[in-house]
Amino acid sequence: MANKVRLGFVPLVDCAIPVVARAMGFAQQEDIDLELVREMSWAAIRDKLSFGMFEAAHLLAGIPIAARLGLSGLPVQNIVVPMALGRGGNAITVSTQLYQRMLEADPNAMLGPRGRSARALKKVIDEDKAEGRPILSFATVFPFSSHNYELRYWMAAAGIDPDMDVNIGVIAPPRMFDSLRNGWVDGYCVGEPWNQRAVFHGDGVIVALKDDIWSRSPEKVLGLREDWAQGNPELVSALVRALVRAAEWADQPGNRVELAHILSEEANVGAPFEVLKASLSGKPVLRPGEPPIDLPDRHVFYRYTATFPWLSQGRWIGEQMKRWRQIPQDTNLKAVIPDVFRPDLYRTAVAGLDVLVPQDDWRVEGAADAPDRSLVGTDQFLDDTIFKAEF
Amino acid sequence: MVKLEEFNILVIDENPDRAAIVERGLVESGYTRVARIGTSHNLVERIQALAPDIIIIDLENPDRDTLEQMFQVSRAIARPIAMFVDQSDASMIHEAVSAGVSAYVVDGLRQDRIRPIVEMAISRFNVFDQLRRERDEAQAKLNERKLIERAKGILMKEKGLSEEDSYALLRKNAMKQNRKIYEIAQSVITAFQLEF
Numbered sequence: 001m002a003n004k005v006r007l008g009f010v011p012l013v014d015c016a017i018p019v020v021a022r023a024m025g026f027a028q029q030e031d032i033d034l035e036l037v038r039e040m041s042w043a044a045i046r047d048k049l050s051f052g053m054f055e056a057a058h059l060l061a062g063i064p065i066a067a068r069l070g071l072s073g074l075p076v077q078n079i080v081v082p083m084a085l086g087r088g089g090n091a092i093t094v095s096t097q098l099y100q101r102m103l104e105a106d107p108n109a110m111l112g113p114r115g116r117s118a119r120a121l122k123k124v125i126d127e128d129k130a131e132g133r134p135i136l137s138f139a140t141v142f143p144f145s146s147h148n149y150e151l152r153y154w155m156a157a158a159g160i161d162p163d164m165d166v167n168i169g170v171i172a173p174p175r176m177f178d179s180l181r182n183g184w185v186d187g188y189c190v191g192e193p194w195n196q197r198a199v200f201h202g203d204g205v206i207v208a209l210k211d212d213i214w215s216r217s218p219e220k221v222l223g224l225r226e227d228w229a230q231g232n233p234e235l236v237s238a239l240v241r242a243l244v245r246a247a248e249w250a251d252q253p254g255n256r257v258e259l260a261h262i263l264s265e266e267a268n269v270g271a272p273f274e275v276l277k278a279s280l281s282g283k284p285v286l287r288p289g290e291p292p293i294d295l296p297d298r299h300v301f302y303r304y305t306a307t308f309p310w311l312s313q314g315r316w317i318g319e320q321m322k323r324w325r326q327i328p329q330d331t332n333l334k335a336v337i338p339d340v341f342r343p344d345l346y347r348t349a350v351a352g353l354d355v356l357v358p359q360d361d362w363r364v365e366g367a368a369d370a371p372d373r374s375l376v377g378t379d380q381f382l383d384d385t386i387f388k389a390e391f
Numbered sequence: 392m393v394k395l396e397e398f399n400i401l402v403i404d405e406n407p408d409r410a411a412i413v414e415r416g417l418v419e420s421g422y423t424r425v426a427r428i429g430t431s432h433n434l435v436e437r438i439q440a441l442a443p444d445i446i447i448i449d450l451e452n453p454d455r456d457t458l459e460q461m462f463q464v465s466r467a468i469a470r471p472i473a474m475f476v477d478q479s480d481a482s483m484i485h486e487a488v489s490a491g492v493s494a495y496v497v498d499g500l501r502q503d504r505i506r507p508i509v510e511m512a513i514s515r516f517n518v519f520d521q522l523r524r525e526r527d528e529a530q531a532k533l534n535e536r537k538l539i540e541r542a543k544g545i546l547m548k549e550k551g552l553s554e555e556d557s558y559a560l561l562r563k564n565a566m567k568q569n570r571k572i573y574e575i576a577q578s579v580i581t582a583f584q585l586e587f
Contacts, residue, residue, distance in 0.1 A: 172453030
């Protein structure tokens with residue numbers, strides 16, 4: 001009999017890997033009956049994983065770290081991360097009104113590199129301050145989300161204080177689009193298809209992509225309950241293998257149209273096929289009515305070690321938690337991260353397969369001339385930061 | 392010491408029927424200060440205005456992600472809130488999760504004071520679930536009857552059978568194929584639709 005694994009996911013393009021593992025038979029090949037459960041909130045997924053209603057989950061990379069540090073407001077079980085679920089897919093979208101204001105305030109910044117477009121936002125904020133207008137509202141998807149850290153990174157690099165100069169709230173991904181449309185927020189950072197959807201509807205403009213902020217930045221991960229993982233080591237390996245195979249399939253440019261079809265189904269992401277195809281084909285549209293731009297790395301599922309749970313990437317997220325005072329400054333991340341991110345589980349699972357694994361579990365992030373550049377692809381922060389945290 | 396009935400309880404639910412059932416249960420138990428809100432874009436402001444001591448919310452409600460942020464942002468809310476979990480009682484955690492209830496409480500409230508409120512919410516969620524199941528079953532039964540009526544009508548018209556004979560034919564086939572009568576009725580409807 002096949003081993004049953006229940007996996008919770010949120011309807012986003014990056015749920016592709018588990019969805020493909022089931023739809024294309026990769027889970028079955030590993031003798032796994034993969035049951036996928038669609039959830040509308042990150043808190044619900046985390047709690048159901050903790051309380052044993054799921055064995056596995058599509059998670060924001062920050063959630064398992066926050067849970068380990070006791071930041072979840074409840075005594076959650078420890079969660080381990082044996083693999084990452086791809087890269088890319090986020091963007092910062094602003095309302096068309098705010099986009100116009102940014103364009104008028106600083107046309108040069110809006111023509112320059114997208115990672116620096118917040119300089120125009122800074123001017124809008126300064127104008128509002130001078131006029132005594134209320135501050136702008138932005139949304140991200142969760143307090144411990146890469147989206148929150150990316151939005152803050154982008155703002156802070158332009159001299160905006162994300163805690164004082166704007167209001168940053170949290171809205172679950174499936175509700176983002178309506179919030180922008182109805183004018184409840186002026187902008188947001190969320191994963192696809194919720195940016196592309198706003199552009200297709202003429203309600204929003206993408207002003208920066210995840211890649212523009214940090215091209216190698218981590219995104220979703222596979223989370224497993226630690227006690228379940230400890231008790232089922234072979235099943236963990238089989239699950240990781242099935243998901244790595246699914247990632248390899250999803251990464252092929254030739255499979256992306258089929259992938260868009262699969263994800264467009266109501267049980268999966270349930271967004272329009274055209275919206276998903278634009279993003280998955282690496283041809284996103286940034287502004288309503290304009291032709292798409294060419295971005296082959298918009299969604300990366302497998303290449304560039306996109307499934308490897310790099311300790312240095314977990315560490316970067318932990319450092320952002322410190323930066324924005326979510327955790328005490330003396331938190332020992334060097335000790336905590338290797339308990340959560342588990343490249344050893346990944347290495348065990350793919351041993352003997354033709355899967356490229358890096359030599360070390362961590363690397364210097366953001367160095368354009370790093371020796372492993374061919375393995376990991378483009379790696380640059382918008383402000384050319386070099387992030388080095390040894391393990 | 393705060394008396395029980397002086398707790399401000401806020402029920403957040405997209406389903407107004409369930410919210411009403413929870414509210415009534417609480418009011419009948421002596422908790423008179425109960426407010427309820429549905430989906431709201433200015434959730435943080437509304438919570439601030441209502442100043443609840445306890446928030447009862449569907450575990451799967453997307454608004455929970457917004458609530459979670461209140462753990463983080465102290466300037467968003469005057470009093471810190473945290474998810475309520477009675478760590479000493481694993482069965483209660485299980486009951487709450489199965490019923491789909493989560494609760495958030497302001498800091499400093501004693502567990503034994505909150506427990507009965509959460510227990511009431513759990514039992515009311517379960518009652519609602521039961522009612523919904525019964526309604527769905529009744530609806531399904533009604534639909535089955537409609538299918539059988541339609542199939543009978545088709546057989547009477549197309550095969551010239553009497554109503555009784557049409558029903559007997561459906562039943563005979565159901566028994567032979569070890570299927571439900573409404574399933575056979577569905578097959579009959581599908582088959583005749585195909586011909587047109």
